[in-house]
Each structure stands twice: as C-alpha cells, then as structure tokens.
Amino acid sequence: MEQEIKILAIETSCDETAAAVVVNGRKILSNSIYSQIQLHQEYGGVVPEIASRKHIEKINQVIDDALAQAGITLRDVDAIAVTYGPGLVGALLVGVATAKAMAYAANKPLVGVHHIEGHISANYLEYPDLEPPFLCLVASGGHSHLVLVRDYGEYEVVARTRDDAAGEAFDKVARAIGLGYPGGPKIDRLAREGDPDAIFFPRARIEEAPLDFSFSGIKSAVLNYLNSCAQKGEPVNRADVAASFQKAVVDVLTEHTMEAASELRMKQVALAGGVASNSALRSAMREACRAQGCSFYYPSPVLCTDNAAMIGAAGYYEYQKGVRSGLDLNAVPNLKLGEK
Numbered sequence: 001m002e003q004e005i006k007i008l009a010i011e012t013s014c015d016e017t018a019a020a021v022v023v024n025g026r027k028i029l030s031n032s033i034y035s036q037i038q039l040h041q042e043y044g045g046v047v048p049e050i051a052s053r054k055h056i057e058k059i060n061q062v063i064d065d066a067l068a069q070a071g072i073t074l075r076d077v078d079a080i081a082v083t084y085g086p087g088l089v090g091a092l093l094v095g096v097a098t099a100k101a102m103a104y105a106a107n108k109p110l111v112g113v114h115h116i117e118g119h120i121s122a123n124y125l126e127y128p129d130l131e132p133p134f135l136c137l138v139a140s141g142g143h144s145h146l147v148l149v150r151d152y153g154e155y156e157v158v159a160r161t162r163d164d165a166a167g168e169a170f171d172k173v174a175r176a177i178g179l180g181y182p183g184g185p186k187i188d189r190l191a192r193e194g195d196p197d198a199i200f201f202p203r204a205r206i207e208e209a210p211l212d213f214s215f216s217g218i219k220s221a222v223l224n225y226l227n228s229c230a231q232k233g234e235p236v237n238r239a240d241v242a243a244s245f246q247k248a249v250v251d252v253l254t255e256h257t258m259e260a261a262s263e264l265r266m267k268q269v270a271l272a273g274g275v276a277s278n279s280a281l282r283s284a285m286r287e288a289c290r291a292q293g294c295s296f297y298y299p300s301p302v303l304c305t306d307n308a309a310m311i312g313a314a315g316y317y318e319y320q321k322g323v324r325s326g327l328d329l330n331a332v333p334n335l336k337l338g339e340k
C-alpha cells in the first residue's frame with residue numbers, strides 16, 4: 001500500500017486566511033478558508049494593513065478547523081507547507097511565522113511554497129490522474145502567466161502580462177461601472193444579460209513577444225467609452241459593457257494559450273487562478289481545446305481562488321523532491337516562479 005503523506009498547508013498571501021490537510025498531493029481531507037472579502041469591500045480593494053491584522057486574528061482558528069475537519073492532530077502531520085511569496089509582505093509573514101513556530105514546536109519538516117505553483121497544483125486535486133507535462137494559464141488578481149509545467153515542480157514561464165493582470169482588469173472595470181469589489185464574479189454574472197458584440201474593445205499584441213499579455217489597453221478603452229457616453233449624455237448599458245469587456249479579455253487569454261499549446265506541441269491544457277472560475281473563459285477554452293484536440297483541465301471555483309489545499313498539493317511534490325525550508329524562511333513579496 002502507498003504510504004500516506006499528510007501535509008498541513010497554510011496560505012495567507014492576500015485576503016484569504018486558509019489552512020488545509022492534503023494527502024499525497026491529491027486528496028483533500030479539509031480545506032478551511034476564512035475570506036476577508038466583506039471587510040475590504042467598503043474600500044473597493046484589499047487594504048494590506050487590514051489584511052495582515054485579520055490574518056493574525058484568524059490564523060489559529062482556521063488551522064484548528066483544518067486539523068479537526070481532517071480528524072487528525074498536529075502529531076499526525078508529516079510536514080507543514082506554507083506560501084512564502086509572492087503576495088503582500090505583511091500578510092505572507094503571518095502564515096510564514098505561524099508555520100515556522102508550528103514546525104519548530106512539533107518538530108516537523110517545513111516546506112515553503114510558491115503561490116503560483118499552488119494555483120497550478122489545484123489541478124492535481126481536481127484530476128487525480130493528471131500528470132505533467134501540461135500547459136497552464138494562470139490568471140488571477142495579481143498574475144497572468146502561461147506556464148509550461150515540464151514536471152512536478154519544474155516550471156517555465158512562456159508568457160506573462162506586461163501591465164495589469166487579468167483579474168486586476170476585471171476589478172478595475174467593475175469599479176468603473178459601479179459593481180464593487182471583487183469585480184470578476186460580478187462582471188461574470190452581469191455579462192450573461194449583455195451582448196458581447198455590442199461594443200468592440202481593442203485586443204493588444206506585443207510585437208516582440210506575441211504570447212505576452214497586456215490588459216491595460218482594454219481597461220482604458222472601457223474607461224474612455226464610459227467617459228464619452230457621460231460627455232454626450234448617452235445612457236450606458238452596463239450589461240453590454242461587462243459582456244463586451246469580458247469577451248475581449250477571454251479572446252486574448254484563449255488565443256494566446258492555444259497558440260502557445262500549438263507552438264509547444266502540448267496536448268494537455270489547464271486553467272488556474274481566480275479568473276479561471278470565469279464561466280465565459282471556461283466555455284471558450286473548452287471549445288478551443290476541443291477544436292485543437294487538447295484535453296482541458298480546470299479546478300472547481302473554490303480551488304481556483306486562493307485556498308490552502310492547493311498549497312498542500314504543491315507542498316507534497318516539493319516535499320517528495322526533498323525540499324526543506326529552514327527556520328530562517330522569510331516572506332518574499334515578489335518571488336519569481338522557479339526561484340528558491
């Protein structure tokens with residue numbers, strides 16, 4: 001029988017305080033998430049200082065929850081995995097300090113995990129048979145990357161955004177049309193009532209790096225459109241704006257991903273990150289993968305947005321490779337994928 005490695009994982013890089021217990025990188029025993037979204041809503045975005053304080057208040061409770069739901073105690077854990085970057089430094093520090101204290105007190109190995117590696121690994125939880133290599137589009141509030149997953153823990157970034165992340169563009173446009181934070185799910189919902197072809201918003205291409213993304217142009221085009229309507233005194237159909245903006249972003253994400261898959265001869269394509277729960281992106285990618293003969297993978301929404309189960313999956317593969325972090329592990333707010 002295969003040995004069971006239980007990882008206790010901790011994630012506090014942004015506005016979710018999360019802990020989980022994952023077995024062998026594939027099976028979730030518990031996935032406890034305290035979302036701070038409501039707290040940040042009145043400010044229209046995440047306030048770093050408030051996020052750090054709330055993490056401190058909630059972290060112990062969330063970890064206790066994760067262990068209790070898994071039906072185990074800290075003694076039964078084989079290793080502790082924690083996100084150490086990228087993210088908000090004060091927020092990351094809460095998770096890192098907690099993980100270090102627990103690892104020291106219980107004499108357990110500590111494994112520092114890259115947040116994006118976590119997002120990608122959410123696919124291992126959803127699809128127990130998925131194996132690398134595959135191409136993964138990681139689209140979240142802070143990142144828009146195309147990552148070639150060569151093997152477990154081996155990544156090559158083949159494209160990245162030159163300016164805004166996809167989720168950031170969703171959040172900014174949502175604010176401009178009065179939908180509030182976080183904008184992605186709200187635009188997703190409103191877009192269903194609008195016409196995606198009502199307004200054309202330009203899709204940018206970077207000549208010297210055609211797979212890279214740029215979303216600030218689309219966002220500015222939406223803001224210009226809203227301003228010009230206001231100046232002319234014309235009413236704005238918010239559902240049409242949401243649907244047309246969403247289509248522009250989804251077109252770009254889908255086209256670049258499929259081009260990269262074809263260039264790299266990848267037949268497995270996955271999504272990850274908060275924007276991966278967007279319904280229009282999922283259906284466009286499903287159709288594009290079908291047309292190009294690729295298998296398509298995407299985690300369920302709760303595993304797309306920030307959670308600790310994905311950190312437990314990534315942490316397991318790092319642990320198996322022998323990666324161990326010392327008690328000098330520090331938060332690295334701008335950690336690059338593939339850096340140690």
Ligand code: KG4
Pocket residue numbers: 014139140141142143166167168170171182183184185188273274275276277278279304305306
């Ligand atoms: O992965 P995540 O929870 O945090 C980061 O690591 O950034 O992603 C959050 C982002 C936010 O920008 C949010 O607006 C976006 O993901 N998002 C969505 C949807 N759900 C969340 N964007 C588009 N459509 C959605 N359904």
Ligand code: ZN
Pocket residue numbers: 115119140141273274305306
């Ligand atoms: Zn994230």
